Amino acid sequence: MAADALVRHVVAFGRVLRAAGLDVGPGRVAEALSGLDNVRIGVKDDVYWALRLTLVSKAEDIELFDRAFDAWFLRVRRDELPRRDEVVAKAVPDAQPGPREIDPDAEAGEGEETPGWTTSESLHTKDFASMTPQELAELKRLMKDLAARRPLRRSRRLRRHHRGDILDMRRLVRASLATGGDPLDRTFRKKMLVPRRLVVICDVSGSMEAYARALLLFVHAAVGTGKGVEAFVFGTRLTRLTPELKSKDAEEAFDAASARVVDWSGGTRIGASLKAYNDGWGRRALTRGAVVIVVSDGWERENAELVGSEMRRLQRQAYATVWVNPLKGSPEYQPLAGGMRAALPYIDRFLPGHNLAALEELATVLEGIERRHAA
Amino acid sequence: MAFSSIDDLERQLLETGYLPDRGLATALFLSVRLDKPLLLEGEPGVGKTEAAKAIARVLGARVIRLQCYEGLDVQHAVYEWNYSRQLLHIRAAQEGQVDEQELFGPEFLIRRPLLEALESEEPVVLLIDEIDRADDEFEAFLLEILSDFTITIPEIGTIHAKRKPTVILTSNRTRELHDALKRRCMFHWIGHPGLEREIEIVKLRVPGVPERLAEQVATFVSRLRDIDLAKPPGVAETIDWASALVELGKDELDPETVEATLGSLLKYHEDFENVKKSALADLVMDVVKSGLQT
Structure with missing residues (x-):
């Protein structure tokens, strides 16, 4: 040629x-x-x-x-x-468009007086599943503050700090020139706190849809707070949602993703999805040092044992594991569903997350979370 | 140039004890020829780091390795001042005047891998291991170095590379690297080797391994990779295991020995249990028999 x-x-x-x-x-x-x-x-x-x-x-x-x-x-x-x-x-079957609960026009009216408007006081304790589109829009605003609260870790990077505990040697040597080698003028630096990585794995199958929608608003806001937030959603399959959450509106990202992972006839495969996460992402050390939040009602129909063993893998690599189950919001709830029971021993914190107050609790827990299990 | 063609490089790598596939040999060949960093990705244990060491042996170059981790900073990657020496120097001068320029001069500099690689008069292979573990900020910094091979130290000035090092980066893909960094590099994905090649690798790397044992070991490991494991064994594990078996004086697999030595292949307790459950003895016998028929 x-x-x-x-x-x-x-x-x-x-x-x-x-x-x-x-x-x-x-x-x-x-x-x-x-x-x-x-x-x-x-x-x-x-x-x-x-x-x-x-x-x-x-x-x-x-x-x-x-x-x-x-x-x-x-x-x-x-x-x-x-x-x-x-x-x-x-790879995606023709998913029927699920019942879209949020009317796009309603979002435009955000913040205006509309019928069915509730004050944020009662919005606080209202179950996500029974919220109107307007209330969800208001929720989006409240989420922003909430999501800014991230678990922290100490970075290795040093910043100058008046109560720091590490001597700034470069500065000290320079200052000692003036004093004949006597280190009189000392400045200190400190290891600063930076956000710890957060991985959210969210069940978006039928029974979870209303809650997942609200929780993903939370995750979307968290992604907006900076680096180190990873989001995955699953139904019968698992998919990574992080890129979509960065570039798209939370609602749009949610609908596109749930169309991809939910088989309307298929039910939920929690164990298999956790396994897909562990194999595809955990193995690449995404989990290491992260706080991992699983959002699901724990209804696994196929293989409860797998949920347990995959949660064990997850807990072993993560800094801490949190399970958010909206059903826990009900006082009568007992974690008896097979998948939920199998997962319990490998969960560091078990929380409801069915309304805004519960999400606030989640944010507080995340802020103060510490490693509980042995490494 | 230490090699004239891809075939020639392949042969020389083999002589140093490394058996690359055609893709990797081409990658290393072009990386050296075009003077371009090579990014190697793949599962742990497929021989990414080994590849860097092997090409260094062929080039007669020293390997300078920078192991990345979260929080890796300039002080550990590039240079740091030797503060205690500086203080002692000021003290020793007593009343005499100490010149600041002298104090922040090359003799008080502690050289970390990147600076060392740039300043080396001898040929070096700079191995930047597990770049995906370093922070984004460090990646951006590295990008600067890889584009013009200079490092600026405020007190001294800009240091230019004496000779461009051969640069190999490895990544386990814990996160996606920046496009800008990838654009600077050639990219090669290393997968698990095929059965034939793995047998060759075992024979090459484990001196005195009986032919039949090498075949059985490689076959057994490739069967293990078909089982659903948390961490499928890599080539490195295959070599370790074969060495252990040779050490034990085995020339063939048997269920008891396999069970006793499985620890060099599987690093997770769950995997261990999993393999035992899936009828380990049958698997071993199956491998042994399939070898006899061929």
């Missing part, structure tokens, strides 16, 4: 990848070309690796790259090449 033709070919291939959703800019294409300069372009393996090494930057994109490569260089029909959103969509 003439050099010119090769350049055009690779540039076009870069465009194909970009259309398929890969992050391929002109810089990467230039890299790919200089990669090809250094291998034998008559050898398929060499071409494949030179292109993959320079054009792919995520493990998730390898499969897509492989298909595009086959299509482009090995002449598979191009219309078989999927777009990324189709790859995702294929």
